[in-house]
Amino acid sequence: MSHVKVEIASQPDCWRLAAEMAGAAGLPERGERVAVAGCGTSWFIAQAYANLRERDGHGETDAFQASEFPAGRGYDRVIAITRSGTTTEILDLLTALDGRVPTTVITADRDAPALPLAGESIVLDFAEELSVVQTRFATSTLALLRAHLGHDIEAVAEDGDAAVRLPLPVHPALAEQITFLGRGWTVGLAQEAALKCREAAGWWAEAYPAMEYRHGPIAIARARRVVWAFGEVPDGLSAEVEATGATFVHSQHNGGYWGAGKDFDPMADLVVAQRVAVLFATSQGLDPDHPRGVTRSVVLP
Numbered sequence: 275m276s277h278v279k280v281e282i283a284s285q286p287d288c289w290r291l292a293a294e295m296a297g298a299a300g301l302p303e304r305g306e307r308v309a310v311a312g313c314g315t316s317w318f319i320a321q322a323y324a325n326l327r328e329r330d331g332h333g334e335t336d337a338f339q340a341s342e343f344p345a346g347r348g349y350d351r352v353i354a355i356t357r358s359g360t361t362t363e364i365l366d367l368l369t370a371l372d373g374r375v376p377t378t379v380i381t382a383d384r385d386a387p388a389l390p391l392a393g394e395s396i397v398l399d400f401a402e403e404l405s406v407v408q409t410r411f412a413t414s415t416l417a418l419l420r421a422h423l424g425h426d427i428e429a430v431a432e433d434g435d436a437a438v439r440l441p442l443p444v445h446p447a448l449a450e451q452i453t454f455l456g457r458g459w460t461v462g463l464a465q466e467a468a469l470k471c472r473e474a475a476g477w478w479a480e481a482y483p484a485m486e487y488r489h490g491p492i493a494i495a496r497a498r499r500v501v502w503a504f505g506e507v508p509d510g511l512s513a514e515v516e517a518t519g520a521t522f523v524h525s526q527h528n529g530g531y532w533g534a535g536k537d538f539d540p541m542a543d544l545v546v547a548q549r550v551a552v553l554f555a556t557s558q559g560l561d562p563d564h565p566r567g568v569t570r571s572v573v574l575p
């Protein structure tokens with residue numbers, strides 16, 4: 275079995291462990307103006323958290339790719355998310371911010387070079403991964419940050435327990451392309467789901483804020499293509515998608531893929547999408563742990 279399959283299945287228990295660290299030093303105070311930076315998967319987790327923190331009234335929160343961080347802006351704290359703690363853009367950002375603003379790094383490796391560059395560090399070593407493709411470190415980071423916002427992570431983990439087991443709603447033989455949609459904090463999750471399909475399987479996947487989808491991207495929809503929405507769905511969108519011949523997937527649509535008749539947390543949707551990405555890889559005979567052209571982190575000379 276691939277490492278990533280094991281890591282995906284372990285996510286709900288990792289989220290429970292992450293939630294126990296919600297009191298860790300270095301997480302932002304209520305009212306602070308915060309920026310969160312990451313690259314790749316870590317950037318999408320930063321987006322999801324930034325939206326939730328602001329939505330929940332904890333303070334203005336921005337998310338940036340580490341490489342595009344706006345150097346001139348004033349923040350009360352900058353949080354850097356990096357599984358490896360080796361990504362060049364993250365190390366450069368922490369170096370540039372040193373002494374100017376309080377910083378916190380969230381990483382999986384307590385020996386990572388990012389640690390001494392940050393004021394505070396939070397190490398989720400239980401969520402470290404052998405697969406190049408990130409799953410449980412990313413979602414455990416989000417679970418930690420959500421727990422700090424006061425979310426009930428046990429309820430989220432119970433949805434995750436179902437998500438690691440239930441039948442998959444998309445089959446590679448019937449889906450040549452997937453577009454993921456989200457609203458608010460699930461935009462970041464939709465981006466991450468699409469990245470998983472591209473990274474793990476070289477599968478054509480895109481992602482958009484759901485209200486943006488009608489502004490052009492819907493032209494991609496047709497038979498044998500899938501539109502998969504996380505969270506709230508704009509009125510009328512499922513019918514518009516189905517009119518193109520594409521398949522519309524949502525946890526609650528047409529009886530849903532949960533078969534349980536209740537709303538599930540969108541982090542559980544992401545788990546299902548991760549499983550689909552792995553299936554897309556293995557169905558082509560690819561190794562999802564070692565995707566073509568992707569390295570565990572990007573370390574530039």
Ligand code: F1P
Pocket residue numbers: 313314315316355356357358359360361364406407408473568569570571572
């Ligand atoms: C960031 C990252 C991963 C991506 C790939 C390359 O790594 O962009 O998200 O999947 O493995 O590196 P990190 O800074 O979180 O270690």
